Amino acid sequence: MSAATSDSIFSRILRGEIPATIVHEDEHVVGIQDIHPQAPVHVLFVPRKPIATLDAAGPEDAELLGRLMLAAAAYARKIGVAANGYRVVMNTNRDGGQSVYHIHLHLLAGRPMLWPPG
Numbered sequence: 001m002s003a004a005t006s007d008s009i010f011s012r013i014l015r016g017e018i019p020a021t022i023v024h025e026d027e028h029v030v031g032i033q034d035i036h037p038q039a040p041v042h043v044l045f046v047p048r049k050p051i052a053t054l055d056a057a058g059p060e061d062a063e064l065l066g067r068l069m070l071a072a073a074a075y076a077r078k079i080g081v082a083a084n085g086y087r088v089v090m091n092t093n094r095d096g097g098q099s100v101y102h103i104h105l106h107l108l109a110g111r112p113m114l115w116p117p118g
């Protein structure tokens with residue numbers, strides 16, 4: 001694991017210490033443009049609560065995890081990509097390709113997605 005979750009790049013963005021393009025904000029979830037977009041739309045839905053990985057989430061986080069999904073779906077509808085479709089991904093730990101240890105749901109859209117994802 002990299003930096004402690006409260007020192008993660010996303011915690012620093014949420015505290016306003018590092019600039020980011022924020023496209024969604026509510027009481028529980030913030031949507032941030034990915035700095036290295038992998039698709040025409042690439043937004044990270046980050047909970048204000050700093051949970052390191054999906055593996056560290058517990059039953060008490062069930063509602064929050066659902067909020068991430070619903071925030072991504074609502075944003076996709078808002079920007080008009082929902083009908084064509086999109087992908088949501090939560091990379092988890094090393095083999096999952098996670099690089100920032102503060103959970104985040106990737107929303108990727110604006111081009112056809114490949115499967116298997118590699």
Ligand code: 5GP
Binds near residue numbers: 009
């Ligand atoms: P992961 O690899 O953990 O699933 O996803 C981390 C994502 O965070 C990557 O897609 C990466 O491009 C993005 N990222 C890393 N550092 C920054 C940053 O400082 N600002 C923003 N907006 N995104 C970042």
